[in-house]
Amino acid sequence: MKKLAVLGSGTGTNFDALFKEFGSQIVLVISDREDARILEKAKAAGIEAIFEKGGPDLCSRILARLEGIDLVCLAGFMRLVKEPLLSAYEGRLLNIHPSLLPLYPGKDAWKQALAAGASETGCTVHFVDAGMDTGEVILQERVPVLKDDTPESLHARIQVAEHKLYPEVVKQVLAKLTS
Numbered sequence: 735m736k737k738l739a740v741l742g743s744g745t746g747t748n749f750d751a752l753f754k755e756f757g758s759q760i761v762l763v764i765s766d767r768e769d770a771r772i773l774e775k776a777k778a779a780g781i782e783a784i785f786e787k788g789g790p791d792l793c794s795r796i797l798a799r800l801e802g803i804d805l806v807c808l809a810g811f812m813r814l815v816k817e818p819l820l821s822a823y824e825g826r827l828l829n830i831h832p833s834l835l836p837l838y839p840g841k842d843a844w845k846q847a848l849a850a851g852a853s854e855t856g857c858t859v860h861f862v863d864a865g866m867d868t869g870e871v872i873l874q875e876r877v878p879v880l881k882d883d884t885p886e887s888l889h890a891r892i893q894v895a896e897h898k899l900y901p902e903v904v905k906q907v908l909a910k911l912t913s
């Protein structure tokens with residue numbers, strides 16, 4: 735059975751969705767924020783949960799923790815991934831982003847969509863490269879922007895789509911890794 739690690743900086747709702755689908759296949763959660771809810775959630779689920787503070791060697795320290803891990807899923811991990819992690823996990827490092835990339839990369843993509851007056855946005859799962867939300871797109875899900883949307887209501891609607899899309903894509907990528 736392939737083993738997964740999840741990296742996150744925040745609330746961990748995408749971790750919840752992945753855990754629901756993959757359960758004990760997720761063996762490790764790493765966060766760059768000591769107080770991140772994702773770490774609490776991982777501990778509560780009986781998964782090893784590690785805090786790695788930021789710094790120039792963050793990606794080396796993360797890589798050193800990934801022994802035996804087949805696939806790494808970024809879920810709200812708000813840092814750029816660098817070497818040596820990038821090369822070590824090429825094709826096995828995924829990210830979810832709350833927009834239809836290449837539109838609205840970076841922070842608070844749902845606010846960017848509202849500010850642009852978009853009638854539609856969505857979410858994207860992509861392979862990670864050295865850029866910010868620039869790697870090869872695997873799959874996207876569209877989400878409408880409604881007339882009365884606030885940043886919160888729009889992000890909540892995007893997250894419903896994320897929680898469906900991410901496990902689906904991870905399943906596809908795992909199937910390819912196995913074959």
Ligand code: GAR
Nearest residue numbers: 744745746747748809810830831832
């Ligand atoms: C998600 O909406 C994810 O797409 C976004 O952070 C949120 C994390 O929520 N990621 C990015 O913006 C990456 N550029 P979660 O901690 O509840 O999964």
